[in-house]
Amino acid sequence: MSLEHAILVSLMERAGSGYELARRFDRSIGYFWSASHQQIYRTLKRMADVGWVNQEVVYQNARPDKKVYRPSTEGQEALRAWISEETGEANTRATLAVKLRGASYGDTGALVDQFTHYRDAALRQLSVYREIEARDFPDAESLSGRALHQYLVLRAGILEEQTLAAWCSEVIARLTEVLKQPQNPEHARDEAQPADAR
Amino acid sequence: MSLEHAILVSLMERAGSGYELARRFDRSIGYFWSASHQQIYRTLKRMADVGWVNQEVVYQNARPDKKVYRPSTEGQEALRAWISEETGEANTRATLAVKLRGASYGDTGALVDQFTHYRDAALRQLSVYREIEARDFPDAESLSGRALHQYLVLRAGILEEQTLAAWCSEVIARLTEVLKQPQNPEHARDEAQPADAR
DNA sequence: GTAAGCATGTAAGCGGTTACATGATTTA
DNA sequence: TAAATCATGTAACCGCTTACATGCTTAC
Numbered sequence: 001m002s003l004e005h006a007i008l009v010s011l012m013e014r015a016g017s018g019y020e021l022a023r024r025f026d027r028s029i030g031y032f033w034s035a036s037h038q039q040i041y042r043t044l045k046r047m048a049d050v051g052w053v054n055q056e057v058v059y060q061n062a063r064p065d066k067k068v069y070r071p072s073t074e075g076q077e078a079l080r081a082w083i084s085e086e087t088g089e090a091n092t093r094a095t096l097a098v099k100l101r102g103a104s105y106g107d108t109g110a111l112v113d114q115f116t117h118y119r120d121a122a123l124r125q126l127s128v129y130r131e132i133e134a135r136d137f138p139d140a141e142s143l144s145g146r147a148l149h150q151y152l153v154l155r156a157g158i159l160e161e162q163t164l165a166a167w168c169s170e171v172i173a174r175l176t177e178v179l180k181q182p183q184n185p186e187h188a189r190d191e192a193q194p195a196d197a198r
Numbered sequence: 199m200s201l202e203h204a205i206l207v208s209l210m211e212r213a214g215s216g217y218e219l220a221r222r223f224d225r226s227i228g229y230f231w232s233a234s235h236q237q238i239y240r241t242l243k244r245m246a247d248v249g250w251v252n253q254e255v256v257y258q259n260a261r262p263d264k265k266v267y268r269p270s271t272e273g274q275e276a277l278r279a280w281i282s283e284e285t286g287e288a289n290t291r292a293t294l295a296v297k298l299r300g301a302s303y304g305d306t307g308a309l310v311d312q313f314t315h316y317r318d319a320a321l322r323q324l325s326v327y328r329e330i331e332a333r334d335f336p337d338a339e340s341l342s343g344r345a346l347h348q349y350l351v352l353r354a355g356i357l358e359e360q361t362l363a364a365w366c367s368e369v370i371a372r373l374t375e376v377l378k379q380p381q382n383p384e385h386a387r388d389e390a391q392p393a394d395a396r
Numbered sequence: 397g398t399a400a401g402c403a404t405g406t407a408a409g410c411g412g413t414t415a416c417a418t419g420a421t422t423t424a
Numbered sequence: 425t426a427a428a429t430c431a432t433g434t435a436a437c438c439g440c441t442t443a444c445a446t447g448c449t450t451a452c
Contacts, residue, residue: 003439003440013344017402017403017404018403018404018405019402019403019404020402020403031327031355032351032354032355035440036440036441036442037403037404037405038404038405038406038440038441038442039439039440039441041404041405042405042439042440043439060402060403062402062448062449062450063401063402063403063448063449064402064403064404064447064448064449065403065404066402066403066404067403067404093354097351097354100347100350100351101347101348101351102347103347104343104344104347129229143372144376145302145376146211146302148372148373148376149298149299149300149301149302150299152298152368152369152372152373153230153295153298153299155365155368155369156230156291156295156365157229157230159361159364159365160361162361163357163358163360163361166357167353167354167357170350170353171350171353174341174346174350175346175350178342178343178346181342201411201412215430215431215432216431216432216433217429217430217431217432218430218431233412234412234413234414235431235432235433236412236413236414236432236433236434237411237412237413239432239433240411240412240433241411258430258431260420260421260422260430261420261421261429261430261431262419262420262421262430262431262432263431263432264430264431264432265431265432
């Protein structure tokens with residue numbers, strides 16, 4: 001969900017062409033958010049139409065010309081709003097990862113709230129799984145056949161929610177730790193600039 | 199991927215109508231595989247066209263008539279083949295969960311091989327993340343700003359792959375343990391019958 | 397000479413979501 | 425009387441994948 005925002009985050013870190021973005025999505029961002037080049041080209045076009053990015057054609061002699069995109073003021077505003085906005089159910093982990101990666105361009109405090117919300121949801125789901133485990137698999141050690149298979153699927157759910165909750169806790173701890181330091185305020189103006197504005 | 203096979207597994211456990219399947223996908227199966235009722239209806243139709251399921255219209259007086267589906271011989275064969283078939287990159291965890299849930303209708307030994315393969319892939323990815331961690335974040339304790347955010351996203355990847363590998367190991371251990379018991383062979387004929395054949 | 401990298405696109409198709417539609421029965 | 429349950433469907437749309445297409449440069 002919301003490839004637009006993932007692209008915005010990437011473009012905030014460094015302006016680039018569709019091709020360059022596609023390569024980034026193959027590497028770092030692609031570990032948790034994949035996108036083909038066709039998808040990126042079309043999304044960039046749409047974003048340019050809406051005014052979230054500015055296009056600049058760069059003419060090259062040895063190589064094909066390229067269109068370099070960078071977030072517009074509206075795009076930066078949209079990203080900022082999206083980061084603070086409540087994160088839906090779909091693809092939550094990947095979405096939160098993108099928001100986290102773009103935290104410098106938004107409100108870190110609001111993001112901490114969302115991680116708290118998501119951690120609570122994970123813990124709730126975990127207790128649901130725990131109840132199913134206690135009710136349906138009291139003697140988990142001695143299972144076989146379909147019951148064992150069902151139990152092992154349940155185990156995946158339990159392990160997953162535990163991991164999710166642990167990750168959220170870690171994120172919350174580290175982000176609040178930084179937020180508390182008055183000499184290093186995350187919300188400072190100079191922190192909200194693109195990385196390539198040097 | 200492959201809602202067809204998830205439906206087949208569910209129908210092997212118990213024959214049912216599209217509506218009933220939709221309700222099951224809201225509950226147990228839905229924890230790791232979601233599907234709307236429209237999606238299920240269309241998929242069932244397609245499956246009936248291909249001959250993977252047999253349709254039987256059940257006339258009811260107090261309630262609307264319904265179409266009860268059960269896997270055909272071809273459907274059962276397709277399911278069996280799919281469970282042994284190599285699992286692709288996309289949505290691997292959910293796919294393996296479905297295969298695991300349907301293990302009784304396929305070759306458990308082949309499934310163990312796939313979990314082994316997937317665990318190895320998780321461990322390889324984990325070591326990739328570990329290398330990035332060592333290279334880019336040698337002093338992870340004292341990070342702030344964008345570097346901290348990037349590190350925390352990386353942490354999600356590390357935790358995820360660890361969890362995945364742990365789950366696979368658990369599944370492999372439990373499945374092979376059962377397979378080794380000669381008095382309880384998973385591949386026996388009477389184990390491969392639908393659960394509602396009583 | 398061939399493959400890989402740079403760079404952008406069109407077109408077809410597919411899986412999935414959302415909205416809309418119908419209509420009876422049971423429960424609150 | 426309103427809402428929920430049972431039961432199945434059509435239609436529009438959207439995001440994404442896959443295949444196809446072009447053309448130049450650099451490295452092996």
